[in-house]
Amino acid sequence: MSRIKLYGLNSFLLLMTVPWFFINTKMESTGGFPHWALYALFSTLIYAISIFYFLHRYWSISASEKTLKK
């Protein structure tokens, strides 16, 4: 994966942590969390797992001396 794609994916996953798709108030909850809050929490967990994986798998790409690839 190129560096631009990697950083783009990083940004996209971060953008998706905002509960954009929840509009109406529902008094339902799971584990004590309203569903939109649960979404925010789980999407953040997915983001964290992705960063963990990127750090493990693509560290050398991010450290590369080469300039940005398209």
Add this chain to the structure above:
Amino acid sequence: MDSAPLLNHGGIIFLFLYLFSLIGVGLLGYYSKKEDSLGDFYLAGRGMGGIVLFLTLYATQYSGNTMIGFSGRAYRQGFTALVTVTFMCAIIGLYFIYAPKLHDLSRKHSFITLGDFIYHRFKSIHLTITISIISIIALGNYILTNLKAIGFIIEGATAGQVSFVNAIIILSLIMVIYETLGGMRSVAWTDMLQGILLLFGVIVIFYIIYKQYGGLNAISSQLQINRPDFWTPPDWSAKRLWLSTILVVSIGVSVYPHAIQRIYSAKDSSTLRKSLQLMVFMPFVTTLFMVIVGIVGASQIEGLDRNNSEQISILLLVDLAEQIPNISWLIVMFLAAAIAAIMSTVDSALLAISSTVTQDLFRKIKPDSSQKTLLLFGKSISWIIMLIAVIMAINLPQTIWQLFQIKLELLCQIAPAIFLGVHIKSISSKSILIGIYIGTFISLSIMIGNWMGFPIPIKPFGIHAGLWGLIFNCLAIFTIDRNKLRSSIKLA
């Protein structure tokens, strides 16, 4: 808060023993030094191992705000405070972009400060000094606000037995002593103790509050009656603000000069990588726990205003201690963890300022100074900075206090120099410098204009002033360097 002291004599003695033990750690750092050099003093000889690096990163990034501010925010705003979990994770996502390369460069070129990288990359004294001054102002503000917080915490906890002024003087003295004894080594080792105390404190307090009050599931029906607004998802402007908060905090925090020095201090890239991999999950056992404590608090104690809501964790602990006297030790633990969190941030910021003044300003004027002279100068600077900070924290009038809360907005403006500077060779010092000036001017104009009563919202269109500054900062860079950028992408 209740006027009776939260800490009994035993608690105060425990707290002071812990605080003075930090000087012992400072002495250990002093006797472990390998040589009298800036690299050894400010970067612990660039040999920081995995556990120390992880704990010092952890203790530095989680300040008193984690223990006090996040739960207070959750008490007032409910589940929207979960944004704090996201921005603490996003900081590591941003490190992934620049830390791997910056670490390699720092080993190759023996960087000590952020200014070293800036000068190496852009060859501009003007840009290096500008970034150094912005860093010093932001870090100075950080020290000031945290010193003030520590004074209030100790005065409140001892019901005035230790006054605000004495608390600030004693703790500042302890910090500056252990810092000047062993530099980064002492700071990192005390950070280890403070990090363990912080993590252990948060987990135990969360567990006991969660268990005693029955957890989120049990309190959700009560919460739906008390605070139905907690169930309302953020509307479009609040969602914009949510994203803006993530960006402004994560970008600002990710370029903390003291965090960058920890990137330089790592023994090797594998150690740094593993520490960051662990750090990305820490918001789930630190920030999230304190947010839940705040939400539990909202179901138990109603009607607190902004200032009192910041004390929600301690109010819950006092409430529990009245029911179960055996757990009054938890209050000592909470206060010790909060003080540890604040101290670990202040000492790191102090070390970063001292190194920036010595390496980026003094050494540029007197390049032939010996390592011994530079070290002596750096240590003297630590004492002078701390003295100024103490005097200001004690005497600063409330009317101009707002000015000293500008930190992240300033740091955001130096982010392009690091993120773009690391990866894009064709970016020029001229564009970065003009971008910083424009971004800083816009951020400060919005904030100060609002405080002075001009019809400017503090967050125009739900976006923070620092982010507006950053947007125009980047626009300036891309406009000035557009031709070079286009050709560099074509070449790649």
